[in-house]
Amino acid sequence: QLHLQESGPGLVRPSETLSLTCTVSGAPISDITYFWAWIRQPPGKGLEWVGTIYYTGSTFYNPSVAPRVAMSVDTSKNQFSLNLNSLTAADTAHYFCARHIVVMAATMSYFDSWGQGAQVIVSS
Amino acid sequence: SSELTQDPAVSVALGQTVRVTCQGDSLRKFYASWYQQKPGQAPILVIYGNNHRPLGISGRFSGSNSGDTASLTITGALAEDEADYYCNSRDTTSNHYVFGGGTLVTVL
Numbered sequence: 107q108l109h110l111q112e113s114g115p116g117l118v119r120p121s122e123t124l125s126l127t128c129t130v131s132g133a134p135i136s137d138i139t140y141f142w143a144w145i146r147q148p149p150g151k152g153l154e155w156v157g158t159i160y161y162t163g164s165t166f167y168n169p170s171v172a173p174r175v176a177m178s179v180d181t182s183k184n185q186f187s188l189n190l191n192s193l194t195a196a197d198t199a200h201y202f203c204a205r206h207i208v209v210m211a212a213t214m215s216y217f218d219s220w221g222q223g224a225q226v227i228v229s230s
Numbered sequence: 231s232s233e234l235t236q237d238p239a240v241s242v243a244l245g246q247t248v249r250v251t252c253q254g255d256s257l258r259k260f261y262a263s264w265y266q267q268k269p270g271q272a273p274i275l276v277i278y279g280n281n282h283r284p285l286g287i288s289g290r291f292s293g294s295n296s297g298d299t300a301s302l303t304i305t306g307a308l309a310e311d312e313a314d315y316y317c318n319s320r321d322t323t324s325n326h327y328v329f330g331g332g333t334l335v336t337v338l
Contacts (some may be wrong), residue, residue: 145329153265153273153316153329166325204273214322216263216278216328223272 108132110203110221117227123191126224128203129184136161136181141206143217144177144188146199154199158206159186193228200225234317234330240308241336250302250333252317260320264293267314269277269331276315277302304335312337 114126128142135142143175144156157167163213167175171190179186190197204217234254240265242248252262261280265273275284277293280300290311291304300319304311 112297136275143327152314152332153267153318155318155329157326158325158327166327168326207278210261212320213259213327214261214279216318217265217273218275218278218284220272220274 108205108219110219112201112203112221112224114201114224114226117229118193119230120193120195120228121189122193123189124193124197124226124228126188126189126201126203126226128186128221130186131184131204134181134203135179135184135186139207141208142179142186143204143206145202145204145217145220147202147223148196148199155186156201158208171218179220195228198226198228234319234328234337236330236332236333238315239334239336241338242304243307243338244309245306248307248335250315250335251301251306251318252302252319252330253298254328254330255298255323256328257295257300259322262293262295263318264291264300264302265316265318267316268312273316275322292298295317299331303333307335307337309337311335 109131111129143158159165176189204220208215241252266276267273276291280295285336294301314332316332
């Protein structure tokens with residue numbers, strides 16, 4: 107049974123850097139079949155894809171955050187991480203990690219398993 | 231980049247059928263997936279590849295795609311189906327992924 111768990115600070119100051127980690131259990135993060143993603147949801151708003159990473163370190167980022175974001179993977183700990191710098195209040199959101207399936211020459215993709223999410227508030 | 235457009239809200243009488251739509255140019259080329267989210271919970275995948283249902287998802291949920299519009303249909307809606315529903319697909323121009331704005335389904 108796949109399980110994803112986000113961890114990180116609940117409160118971060120403006121202009122600082124957010125660091126979140128997703129710990130995966132029940133499947134190796136180095137499985138060549140899967141990608142791994144971060145998705146966020148501001149309070150009362152919809153879902154926004156933040157980025158996706160492959161176990162090799164290849165990444166794809168949402169253009170809206172690309173200049174400020176970096177994702178990484180640690181296969182020895184079966185974890186992947188999100189760093190988002192130069193934070194503003196607009197980054198306040200619930201951050202979810204998820205397993206990202208990309209198949210059929212990348213024409214089909216979906217997020218089949220999600221963590222419960224981590225609430226992040228950007229405030230001084 | 232592409233956008234996926236959803237109606238903000240729809241309602242359905244208990245036991246009746248409701249269709250939630252998602253419109254966007256990327257759907258002509260890429261498959262849609264659908265997610266159910268209840269208040270305070272993480273989203274759950276209910277449809278992938280336009281019309282495939284993951285294990286454990288009720289047969290009340292079905293999906294289809296026609297041109298630039300993907301649809302999620304709930305047949306015989308139950309009170310427990312009341313939730314926000316989001317579509318997702320790949321962007322037409324890059325390895326980016328886009329969610330629709332979400333549709334609140336209310337079961338009356």
